[in-house]
Amino acid sequence: MGRRFFELLYCGNHFIRTNKFAAFYLNSMFYHSSKDAPSLQWYQNEFLKVKELTHLLGNVDEVNARLVDVKSNSTFFDDDIERxxxxxxxxxxxLVGSAIVQHKMKHVQASFITNAKHESFTPFSKATERDHMVVDSLTKVSNFLNVSAQQRKVVHLRVCPQVTQHRIWTGALKEVLNDFAVDLDFLSSQGLNNDALLRGQIVHSCLKFLTEIGVFSDTESSSWMKLSPSKMLASDPRKWDVLVMFNDLIECCKKEVRLKFHVAKAEIMKEGLLHIKDVSVDNSVGYKEAQHQESLVRKKLSKMLGHSSRCIFTLLLYYLYGRVVDIEVDMRGGVYANGSDGKFCLFMGRILTSDSEKMVGRGVKQLDRALGIFKFVWEMAGMKGNLDLQGHMWCVGADSRVVRYRGNTYFVHGICL
Known part of the structure; x- marks a missing residue:
């Protein structure tokens, strides 16, 4: 019955209405918080539940608390499936913390890494290394890497000039709005968007504003070379009044739980908009004035957005990956010294519901983005030593193997007892 319900979820729709009684239920306790060392019998019992859940959730991924059908690459909402x-x-x-899985993982690593110099180390042996983590600020990354206060200042000074460029700032705003628009459209198609017209108009107005200041023109052209799409009086230059529209968008969407992540991201970008609300954005002016306007935006954002700012981190995500969604990892992992020659290894993990090529590919790319952010900060901070990156993925019934991607190593581990 549970399996049949799950198959009916994917009928080509992006969003599915919640049915609290249709899904297959298992006990929804969170077992990883147990303080007592579980017995072998306990592991065996829970492994059976994991197998059942793997069968139920096959080809479903979860990214930033949003469920994704990997086959159709569509997102959906269902309270029961989330639980x-x-x-x-x-x-x-x-289970990953059990002696059996740890022993097997150590054996797999030894088989694939012939030059391993830290044979006594096994990733994710500590409970804290298996905790979930959302990477959403430079401060969180710096704390993880033990970056000193002085080095954090260096990171801020090096990162800000790059991520506050006009094309990065406006491009990130566009990405936030486009993500908003996609889910608003799908909610409307399902009859779940009560204020569809108003919300859509606000998003459209925001995008129109950004278009009119030349955001989406050829990136090879400077702003002063772009033709102004509308005539504006010299005595009444435009400001960054898109802030008012962001406030309206947040206000009319904040009660819709399915849009909470978009609302949160809009709130984050508001921090930057508040600091530049009085800067002119008239692109009908000459070269020097246009350059001055863009320079003002860059200076204000660099000065006012601190190291802990989630807005500056969102700009960094867009700068590196062209995305604005915070990065999530199922197991936070850690850093360990890889030998005595100044080498370190950063490892993180993902939990998969199948080992299909698509699912593994998604897991690798998600880990690559997460690991990449940490290495970027490591290098910007001038940390001593070379930082190698290593990803791990777990799935019931998977064949243990290694995937190489962009010069890094990603392990696929099969879970069995």
Whole structure:
């Protein structure tokens, strides 16, 4: 019955209405918080539940608390499936910490890495290394890497001039709005968007504003070379009044739970908009004045957005990956010294519901983005030593193997007892 319900979820729709009683239920306790060392019998019992959940959740991924059907690459909402996914990942975290899985993982690493210099180390042996983490600020990354206060200042000074460029700032705003628009459209198609017209008009107005200041023109052209799409009086230059529209968008969407992540990201970008609200954005002026306007935006954002700012981190995500969604990892991992020659290894993990090529590919790319942010900060801070990157993915019934991607190593581990 549970399996049949799950198959009916994917009928080509992006969003599915919640049915709290249709899904297959298992006990939704979070097992990884247990203080007592579980017995072998406990592991065996929970492994059976993990197998059942793997069967139920096959080809479903969860990214930033949003469920994704990997086959169709569509997102959907379902409270029951979300709870089962949380239970599934909680159980897997506990199983990964078991002596049996740890021993097998160590053997797999030894088989694939012939030059391993730290044979006594096994990733994710500590409970804290198996905790979930959302990477959403430079401060969180710096704390993880033990970056000193002085080095954090260096990171801020090096990062800000790059991520506050006009094309990065406006491009990130566009990405936030386009993400908003996509989900608003799908909600409307399902009859779930009560204020569809108003919300859509606000998003359209914001995008129109950004278009009119030359955001989406050829990136090879400077702003002063772009033709102004509308005539504006010299005595009444435009300001960054898109801030008012962002406030309106947040206000009319904040009660819709399905849009909470978009609302949160809009709130984050508001921080930057507040600091530049009085800067002119008239692109009908000459070269020097246009350059001055863009320079003012850059200077104000660099000065006012501190190291802990989630706005500056969002700009960094867009600068590096062309995306604005915060990065999430199922297991936060850690850093360990890889030998005595100044080498370190950063490792993080993902939990998969299948080992299909698509699912593994998604896992690798998600880990690559997460690991890449940490290495970027490591290098910007001038940390001593070379930082190698290593990703791990777990799935019931998977064949243990290694995937190489962009020069880094990603392990696929099969879970079995």
């Amino acid at each position: 089962e996914m949380s239970t599934f990942k909680s159980l897997v975290r506990e």
